[in-house]
Amino acid sequence: MKNHYDIAVIGGGAGGLFFTALAAKIHKDKNIILIEKNQRVGKKLLITGNGRCNLTNIYVKEENYHGTFRIYTGEVLKACSSDKVLELFSEMGLMTKADDFGRVYPKSNQASSVLDVLRFNAEKENVTFCCECKALSVEKSNLFKIATDKGNFTADKVIVATGGAASPKAGGDKSGYEILKNLGHTVIKPSPALCPVLVKSDYLKSLKGVRVQGEIGLEVDGKCVRKELGEIQFTENALSGICVFNLSGYIEKHKSYILKIKLMPELDFNALVETLCRNREVFSTLDAENLMTGMLHKRVAQIVLKDAKVSLNKKARDISDKEIKAIASKLNSLDFEVLGVKDLSDAQVTKGGVKGDEIDANTMESKKIKGLYVIGEALDCNGDCGGFNLHFAFATAYLAASAL
């Protein structure tokens, strides 16, 4: 480590690496150092998208983001769309492909390819990588003074790319927030987003491990906050899956929420009654628990019957019309009382971070301290599941690298 660098990047995650690879190419004459507290850079990147890295989404728009920076995401996306991110990755040597939902992955299907491409591009331009080096504080006088657990150095410009506090095993940490607070920034309290939702239910244990396709809505005081369509996973004490993750960020403490699952969203109430009546005939001699054979996972069907107060042991032909309607109602809305969300260790992203209006959305430079840039999840901006969070990290990194 030298005594002085032109540019210091704190955090070797998605945003820090993308910034470094771009800035090193644009500013060949500059000395750049990237410091990372983990043994290696990009630890979190490797576990993204279940190891496949969903790096952007071709349908990305402002509405996919939340937090105080959300109102500025339109400007960020105008300057750096998913096409732009893909063009930049292509120039770096990464081939990609999109699925039907617009989610983009490396063609290799390996998150490690994304990390390799970023690392190779930065290394080619002689960036100094300093791992197992934690930034402890940053002070600004004429220059920035950066104190780390491996020694101190100065820099003309500092990029804070320390991410959020989610997933501490992969590097999630609150130290970046402390550094930014000490520099005078307001930090909105970090809390978990994109995480499983804890629910109260006598039935959950028997559903553990089951996955269903359906519609799930989050309701507070009888009003629907948001609905999602997709796969819902049952765990011992929580509901999980992408659509549940997307709802988790809306759950606030001290409010009573209900998660309502529509198990067969393609059928309305009358169609459900009709189907159940037909099945009552088809499976007339079998026990009631077979009524929904071919419609639903058997364990879910048992819960629906229990919730509708229909005995599992009676014969299907003995199920009354009233009971058929009660079953149809439960298929339309299987309800779970929300107890809260899982904590930051189970979350994919952090809600909270540096307040949106303290950063210039055209350059990502701090409005409080010249030469200080904040990118990625360190900002109060959390995206939906589907490549939006990595897109934000890459897009803000691009803005900062272009503005320097």
Ligand SMILES: Cc1cc2nc3c(=O)[nH]c(=O)nc-3n(C[C@H](O)[C@H](O)[C@H](O)COP(=O)(O)OP(=O)(O)OC[C@H]3O[C@@H](n4cnc5c(N)ncnc54)[C@H](O)[C@@H]3O)c2cc1C
């Ligand atoms: C399991 C999981 C799966 C995910 N999958 C996806 C996905 O497929 N698509 C998607 O869009 N998003 C996904 N995300 C979210 C996405 O990974 C993050 O939003 C994104 O990595 C944020 O980028 P960042 O550069 O801001 O922070 P990070 O990638 O978290 O990088 C921050 C880096 O800074 C380092 N650091 C922190 N403090 C210090 C310090 N004081 N000194 C030195 N280094 C420090 C950390 O160790 C870390 O390496 C996923 C998250 C998780 C946990």
